Amino acid sequence: MKKIVIAALVTLAASSSMAGQNNVGSCGWGSKLFEGKSGVVNQVLAVTTNGTSGNQTFGISFGTSGCTQDGVVSSSWKTAMYIDGNRVALARDAAAGQGESLNVLADVMGVKDADRALFASTIKANFASVFANDQIASNLKAVLAANEQLAGYAAVI
Template identity: 85%
Template sequence: MKKIVIAALATLAAASAMAQNNVGSCGWGSKVFEGQRGIFPQVLAATTNGTSGNQTFGITFGTSGCTQDGVVSSSWKTAMYIDGNRVALARDAAAGQGESLDTLAAVMGIKDADRALFAATIKANFATVFANEQQIAANLKSVLAASPELNAYAAVI
């Protein structure tokens, strides 16, 4: 019984830490394991942040790559929208306008002042963004990251 309780608490702590890591993207764990892919580095980064409390401290005091003016965002909505609307999105992206492109901009939180540039950038980089239908989100993120005016939006993908 004691082992089950300990295992349950460890699982809860790890899940909590992973949620913190995904939301904040700051803290020692995100810095130590930056750029590494896969479940193992993610779990280690989340555990580092969760068990030491450094992410909470970092957000509070603006250390460890954390800021106090950050916006909580989620990339899953953007990825799901792209995944479910590939065909319509490709059609609108090629034209540089359309309902699915407007909706993507809304899901990503693109400001009204940046929407025309967003649509034009996607149109101009259509071949790059839609080079591989399994990597549309990653390709879009790269294109936005390369744009000085739109690079802040790359974080939402």
């Protein structure tokens, strides 16, 4: 009995850590069943639903259950970490509308070459809004979301 309890706790801890990393994804039955619900419990249930039924793997492979085959894996935590660690350089480059830190941010966010110039000019034009306070990532997300061509990149922040 003790081994079963320990195994259950280890499984729950592993599931919780996956949920905390937002591994639910945006597709699969679990993400649809628990859409709009927040919290660790709902994320664990969504991950468990996708994992036990194998539907997310199938959905990604065949483009079903709200999954796509574009091959893009986004990570909002990388973007947020980069922004937090490079605030001063980003502010300098954003004000100029060009620079290494702005290019790296575009790389981290997966901005396509065709969108790079618009990305940089949009950040420059909205410098006061983006760097208005310590919530740079949230501010940048709002600015990008307001631009029809760049709105898709707001999801990786």
